[in-house]
Amino acid sequence: MPSQCIACGACACACPANALTIQTDDQQNSRTWQLYLGRCIYCGRCEEVCPTRAIQLTNNFELTVTNKADLYTRATFHLQRCSRCERPFAPQKTIALAAELLAQQQNAPQNREMLWAASERLPGMQTTRDADQRRYRCTAGG
Numbered sequence: 001m002p003s004q005c006i007a008c009g010a011c012a013c014a015c016p017a018n019a020l021t022i023q024t025d026d027q028q029n030s031r032t033w034q035l036y037l038g039r040c041i042y043c044g045r046c047e048e049v050c051p052t053r054a055i056q057l058t059n060n061f062e063l064t065v066t067n068k069a070d071l072y073t074r075a076t077f078h079l080q081r082c083s084r085c086e087r088p089f090a091p092q093k094t095i096a097l098a099a100e101l102l103a104q105q106q107n108a109p110q111n112r113e114m115l116w117a118a119s120e121r122l123p124g125m126q127t128t129r130d131a132d133q134r135r136y137r138c139t140a141g142g
Contacts, residue, residue: 004054007031007077007091011046011055020046029079029088037063037071052097 009022012033019039024031047055065071079088080095 004052005033005075005077006052006054006093006097007033007075008051008094009033010049010051014045014049016043016045017041024079024088026079026088029081030076031079031091032074032076035073037073038068 007022009031012020012022017039019036019041021034021036022031023034042057042061044057047057063071077091077093080090080092081087082089
């Protein structure tokens with residue numbers, strides 16, 4: 001299981017053979033991803049839907065094992081708790097990726113230009129610069 005996996009569960013939802021499963025344990029604050037190669041039909045749907053490219057199929061594989069347990073791969077991820085209700089809601093790796101993507105989008109030059117253009121066209125919208133000149137905020141009033 002590559003380190004890119006964020007335990008989003010997209011692969012398990014896409015797997016028609018149920019070779020991939022995701023189980024969430026709220027008591028333990030964990031989500032366990034499991035692959036059972038004995039069920040895999042190598043359709044590639046898991047690879048198609050993986051947002052981080054953690055799953056990459058190859059033409060090189062061999063299923064010869066002497067122990068059935070060797071056909072299983074597992075990984076467990078810690079879940080972040082909600083700051084308001086204290087219930088677990090998402091893996092920490094998923095939250096970290098979402099925060100990183102949002103930060104990249106906020107600071108992308110094309111997005112800054114779009115925000116400035118919108119502030120000129122839309123009544124009640126103001127765009128202001130932070131002191132460090134790297135982030136912009138839009139507020140709609142009115």
